[in-house]
Amino acid sequence: MTLGPSALLPLPVAIPLVFCAVMLATAHLLPGRLPDILATLAALSVAILSGMIAVHAADGPLVYWFGGWEPRDGVHLGIGFGVDAASGWIAAFIGVLYVLTFIFAWGFFDRTHGHFHILMLLFLAAMIGFCFTRDMFNLFVWFEVMSVAAFALTAYHLEKSALSGAINFTVINSLAGFLMLGGIGLIYAQTGSLDFEGIASAVGRGGRDPVVAGAFCLVATALMIKGAIVPFQFWLADAHAVAPSPVSVIFSGAMVSLGLFGLAKVSAVVFAGSDQVQHALPTLLEGLGSITAILGGWMALLQRHMKRMLAFSTISHAGIMLTALGALSPAGTGGMLVYVVGHGLVKGALFMIAGILLATRASIDEIALRGLGRGIGPAGFAMTLAGLLLCGLPIGVLDQGTRLVQGALWHQERWIALAAGAIGAGLTGAAVLRATGRIFLGLGPDPGDEGGAPSEDEREKANRPLWVMLGPCCVLLAFDVGLPASLIANATPEAASAFMHQPSVSAKAEGPAWLPWISVALALAGAGYGLFRTRLPKLVIRPLRATQSVPTRALELLHSGLIGDYAAWLAIGVALIASILAVS
C-alpha cells in the first residue's frame, strides 16, 4: 500500500467514529462543553480531509482497498472506497454543514452527557462512508447507520408528536432498508460480485434480465424513500418537523439529498449497462420528480407550522433534483450535484432561522408569530435572502445549480419537467416569503387555507445568545452567495463525467436566463396573495379560492400522519416503478 493521497480515504470515516467511541466510553466523565468542542473538531477535520481528497481526486478518482484486499483475477475481494472529485466535494460540504450545526447547537442540549454529539458524529461518519464507498453492501450498511442515528435523533424532544413522527420515520425507512437489501441480494446472485465495477461489467455483459430490473426497482425504491419522492414522501414532513432544529438542519441539508446522490451513483455507475433500466429512467425520474416538485410546493403553501412548511419545500426541491437526474447526462447530473450543495446551504440556514424563532419567540406557528419577529431584525434579513435564493434569485450556488439543471432539461426539450421545477421553486419561495412577511413585518392578518393546517405548541431552549445561532446561519448564506461561480462552472463538467464514469464532456450552455425569473415572480405573487389577501379585489380572489379548496382538502387528507396509509402508498409506489421498468 503506497502512501499516496488515497491513504487519506478511510480517515474522514474513521475519525468521527473514534471520537464517538471515546465520548461514549467516558460519557459521564466529560465536563460541560467538552462534547461540543470535540464534535466540532471532528467535523472540522472531516471537512478539511474531504476537501483535500476532493482536490487530489480532480486528476482522477482515488481508490482505496480496505484490509489490503486488492482485486485478484477480476474478482473484487474486499471493500473499496472510490472517490471522484464530486463525491469528495459533497463530503466536504457535509463536513462544513456539521461544523456550523454544532456551533448552532452549542449549549442546546444540557443533560445529554454528550449523547447528542455521539449520535450526530455517527450520522456524519455514515454520510461520508455513503459518499465514498464503491461496494453495494457497504452502501447499505452506511444507509442503515444513517437511518438508525436519524431515528434516535428525531424523537429527542419526547413530545407526543415527536414520538409519532419518529415512529413513522422509523417504520418507513426500515422498509426502505429491507427493500434495498432484497435488491442487493438479487443483484449479487445474478452477477456474483458486490463491487460497483464488478456488478457493472456483469450487467453490461448480460442482456435484458428481469432480475437486474427487479434489483434496480428495489434499490431505487429504497433510495427514493430516503429522498422523499412521491409517493414515499409522507414520512419527511412528520419527522422533519418534530426533530430538534439542529437535527432538521442536517436532515434537509444533507440526508435527503444523499438519498438522491446514491440514486445518481447507482443508476449511472452500477446499472449503466442495462438498457432496460436506462430507457426507463427518463420517464420514471422526470415523471415522479415533476409530481414531487409541484406537490411539495403546493403543500408548503398550505402550512402554518414553519418546520413542516420547510420540510415540504425540501420535498419539492428533491423533486427538482430528481428531474435533473432524469436527463441522464453529465450536464444534468452535474447540475444536480451543484444543486445539492446550494439547496443544502440555503435550507440549512432556513432551519436555523426556524430554530432561532423557536428559541427566542417560543413558537413555530407562522400565524401565532405574526409580527413577533420585529425584535430580531437580522434574522428577518437572513430569512428574506434565503427565501429569495430559494425561489431563484440569480446569485449564488443554488441559482447556478438551477441554471445548470434547467440547461440540461432545455437541451433535451423536457418541457414538463422544466415547468414543474419552475413552479415548484416558485411555490416554495412564496411560502417562505409569506412567512417572512407575516413574522417580521406583521403583514397578512387574514390567514387563508393555511389556517386549517396542523400545528403544535413548541419551544426550544432559549439559553444561547442570538449571535451563536445567527452566526452559522449567516455563514451558510455567505457560502451560498459567495462561492465563486467560475470555479464551480469550470469544475462541474469534468467532475460530473468522472462521477458517472463517462468520458469528459465540455460544458453545455446553461438554460434560458428568464426561467428563474419566472419562479421569482411566482414566489412574489404567491407571497403577495397570501399577505395582502384582504386588500385584493374580489375579482381576483374568488376564482383562486374556488380552485384551491378541493385539491387542497384532498392533499391534506392524504397527509394523515397514519402509518398504515404510508405503508399502502409505499406498495403502490413499488408497483408503479416496477410497471415503468417492465414496459421499457
Next chain:
Amino acid sequence: MTPRIRVALLALAGVVLLPGAAAVITGLPPFGATIAQYGERINAITPEARHVANMVSAINFDLRGLDTLGEEFMLLAAITGTVVLLRGRRGEGNTERALRRPGRAVIPRSEAVVLVCRIAGPLTALFGLYVVVHATVTPGGGFQGGVILASGTLIIYLGEGYAGWRDAVRSHWLDGLEGGGALLFTLCGLAPMLTGAAFMQNILPLGTFRDLMSGGLMLVENLGVALAVAGGFTQLFLEFMEETREADELDEPGEESA
C-alpha cells in the same frame, strides 16, 4: 383512508407486482444450484491466506471488516438512542421500588429459582466466553458470544432480584465496555495504517490453521466486538428494566422542554 381502502391499494399493488415477481423468481438461478463467484473464491483462498477455518468470521473481521465496523456503531447508535429516549423522561436516578399493578399478587422468589440461577448463571457466562473465543474455528464470534453474555446478566436478575442486579450491573461500566469495545475495533483499523499497511489489514502473526489462536488481528477485533455487544445489550436490558420501577417523583421533562 379506511383500512378497507388501504387493503384495496395493497391488493392492487400486489396484482401489478405479481408478474414482475414471477419473472424475477424464474430468472434467478434455480435454488441450490450454484453459489456466487465471490463466495466461491473466498472459500478457496481464505484458509490458506488467513489460516482460519470459519469463513464467516474471516469475512466479518477481515475481508469485509468495514461492514462490521459500521454495524457495530449502528448497534451503539441504537443503544445510545434507547438510553437517551428512556432516561430523558425518567431522569438519571433509580429507585428500588417495583411498580405495583392493582389486583396482582406479589409472588416471592422461590429458593429453587435462586439455586438454578446460581448454577445456570456462571455456566451461561462460561458458554458465552467459549463462543467468543472460538470465533475463527467454530461457528462462534463476538456478536453471538456477546449476546449470550448479556443474557447471562439477566439470570442474575432472576436469581438475585432487582437489588442484586443493580449492584452487579453498573451503567457507567457498561458505557465503558461499549465505548471501549468500539474504540478497540476502530483502532484495529487505524493501527495498521501507522505501519504503512491498509486500514484493518491483518498484520499480526496469523497462527496455525484450526488453532484457537489463529487469525491474527481478527482475534482482537473479535474481542472488541464481544465487549461492545455484551456491554450494549446489557445496557439495553438495564434501561428496559428501569422502566418497571416506580417513579420516585414526577416524571421529569424531556431533554429539551423549557
Next chain:
Amino acid sequence: MSVVSNILPYAVAVWLFGAGLYGIATSRNLIHLVGCLGVCQSATYVLLLGLGYRWGSIAPIFYDHPPGTPAVDPVMQALVLTDIVVGATLTALLLVLTIQVYKRSGSLDPEKLRPMRARQGSDRAEGSDRGHDGKRTVL
C-alpha cells in the same frame, strides 16, 4: 416437484414481505406493528440465505472438513448477520418509542396517533399535554 423446490424459498420471501406489509397497513397495536416489521425482515433473511445455498454443501467452516469441500456462500451468511443486528436495533428503538407513546397518551393504537392536530382558523395552537401529573399506570 423440482420446479416448486426451485422457486419455493423465493416465493416464501415474497409472501412474507407481503404479509408483513399487510400487517403494518392494518395494524391497531404498535407492538403488533413492530412484530410485522420483523416479519418483513424475515423475508430478507429467507431471500438471502436461499440465494446463498447450494445442495450437498457444508457450512463454510473447515474445521471438521478439509478446505476445498464445497461449502455454501459465506458472504450471504455474513450479510444476514449484519441484517440480524439491524433488526435487533430497529426492534429496540421501536419498542422504546412504543413505551414512550404509551406513557404519553395511554394508547397503543397507531390510528389514534397523529403527529399533529389540525387547527381551526387562526387561533393560537392549543398546547399538547405536557407536564401532566404523576401517577399514570405504566407498563
